[in-house]
Amino acid sequence: MTVHRWTGMRRLLALWLGCCLALLAGAAQAQGYTQTRYPIVLVHGLFGFDSFLGVDYFYGIPSALSRDGARVYVAQVSATESTEVRGEQLLAQVRNVLALTGAAKVNLIGHSHGGPTVRYVAGVAPALVASVTSVGGVNKGSRVADILRGTMPPGSISESLANAATSAFVALINLGSGGGGLPQTPVAAMNSLTTAGSLSFNQRFPQGIPAGCGSGAELVNGVRYYSWTGTQPVTNLLDVSDGALGTLSLVFGEANDGLVSACSSRLGKHLGDYRQNHLDEVNQLLGLRDWFSTDPVTLYRQQANRLKTAGL
Secondary structure, three states: OHHHHHHHHHHHHHHHHHHHHHHHHHHHHHHOOOOOOOOEEEEOOOOOOOEEOOEEOOOOHHHHHHOOOOOEEEOOOOOOOOHHHHHHHHHHHHHHHHHHHOOOOEEEEEEOOHHHHHHHHHHHOHHHEEEEEEEOOOOOOOHHHHHHHHHOOOOOHHHHHHHHHHHHHHHHHHHHHOOOOOOOOHHHHHHHHOHHHHHHHHHHOOOOOOOOOOOOOOEEOOEEEEEEEEOOOOOOOOOOOHHHHHHHHHHOOOOEOOOOEHHHHOOOEEEEEEOOOOOHHHOOOOOOOOOOOOOHHHHHHHHHHHHHHOOO
């Protein structure tokens, strides 16, 4: 009786120790899960910022990446400017990150207009870039920008009024984010995001752009290209932004996230379409999303691990 009881206790003890070791191993693995070789630089889109009144544009994402090993930097470029101007601003910040860290390259992740912005840097300075990841990127233009451009002919009163209203909105963003010293040209941003503007940009920077709506070249000039996007404009009835995105989605006539079509977002190796809208892609507003879809933060963590596994 005593022998059987001792044997049972030993088995329970062994099971308990095994569970503890498994938990410790899992924790140790998680600590390095996002530890990429090169720093990660996150780049916002149109009307974006690094942090507004303490709220990250990439909501909860920088901390989730850095917690398990990544060195993460959040760029602040003009909220409304041409892709080229934003790209030059980003290039200067990339050089600063390299100087601070001693790293040879960076991993660039851009959302929305941040997609073409990071592509610009990879195009003009590929030696400084290990990878480019475009999330809901406006890589072939946006139907919304096309419509806006069509209703506001260059030099028209409607263009001037829209420019003034947009400038006032951007001033408010800058007031809460510290981006007041950056130039802002709303019309230039709109032109960059139209189909015609994107086509012109892609002729100069074709790296990773697919011929159709599939994947493009994954490795170009030593830079790896990736993308993912959302295809569900309305995802959470508690999110006040979903109504606007749902309305805008009606102009596309194809899968889209409310501002960018799924086809336009393709770049390099396409990693998937998700039940997310354009703001869900950066975990906004404040984390409200489709509760039955993949957590946006998880996608960024998975991408960091993918880069780590690739030696980047």
